[in-house]
Amino acid sequence: MTAAPLKILVVDDEPPIRKLLRMGLTTQGYQILEAPNGKAALELLSKEPDLVILDLGLPDIQGHELLRMIRARNESVPIVVLSSRGDEAGKVQALDLGADDYVTKPFGMDELLARMRAALRHQLQVHGERPVFRVGDLSVDLVRRIVKVGSKEIKLSPKEYELLRLLVQHAGKVLTHKYLLAELWDAQTDAQYLRVYVRQLRQKIEIDPERPQFVLTETGIGYRLRAPD
Numbered sequence: 001m002t003a004a005p006l007k008i009l010v011v012d013d014e015p016p017i018r019k020l021l022r023m024g025l026t027t028q029g030y031q032i033l034e035a036p037n038g039k040a041a042l043e044l045l046s047k048e049p050d051l052v053i054l055d056l057g058l059p060d061i062q063g064h065e066l067l068r069m070i071r072a073r074n075e076s077v078p079i080v081v082l083s084s085r086g087d088e089a090g091k092v093q094a095l096d097l098g099a100d101d102y103v104t105k106p107f108g109m110d111e112l113l114a115r116m117r118a119a120l121r122h123q124l125q126v127h128g129e130r131p132v133f134r135v136g137d138l139s140v141d142l143v144r145r146i147v148k149v150g151s152k153e154i155k156l157s158p159k160e161y162e163l164l165r166l167l168v169q170h171a172g173k174v175l176t177h178k179y180l181l182a183e184l185w186d187a188q189t190d191a192q193y194l195r196v197y198v199r200q201l202r203q204k205i206e207i208d209p210e211r212p213q214f215v216l217t218e219t220g221i222g223y224r225l226r227a228p229d
């Protein structure tokens with residue numbers, strides 16, 4: 001018996017984009033639900049999609065408001081936002097409202113598929129959170145609080161460990177500066193604190209801290225821990 005195909009809800013008012021996504025995603029074995037506007041998207045949520053691809057520029061409901069409404073009805077469905085090239089503030093706001101990731105238009109299909117896989121993997125981890133997280137040579141035992149690179153145990157300060165634990169729990173997902181500061185200190189703390197701790201963490205877990213493989217920078221937005229292979 002084969003598993004049922006994953007259902008992807010595509011919310012975009014541009015027919016050519018919907019067609020591109022329909023063709024690209026069906027060849028990968030996904031089942032597609034299409035909504036040309038926010039009202040149709042909210043109706044299609046009853047079909048319980050496994051992931052939502054959401055364009056922020058819709059004709060009826062403002063994109064961020066729709067994101068808030070989707071999150072209110074379904075806390076766990078992964079959401080990948082499509083945004084225009086110059087809209088940094090819009091991306092940050094979408095991530096703060098609970099989007100898992102974003103892809104900037106025009107986008108490559110391979111990039112979108114990779115972001116979707118990372119968001120779906122992240123959701124599986126949340127539901128059956130594995131006690132030991134592994135990516136490349138890095139392993140983090142969330143129960144025993146042991147961090148290793150290869151066979152070498154890494155000693156982290158309590159705050160460095162909390163930062164890494166947050167990144168691990170959301171591996172593959174972009175966490176904004178604002179979110180990380182609020183979780184680790186408080187929202188009023190200067191972002192420089194966060195940069196200092198990220199730098200210290202990289203010094204301890206990265207082979208080359210100047211070219212990190214694990215803790216990746218999303219310029220002007222925040223940080224992402226590489227998703228498991």
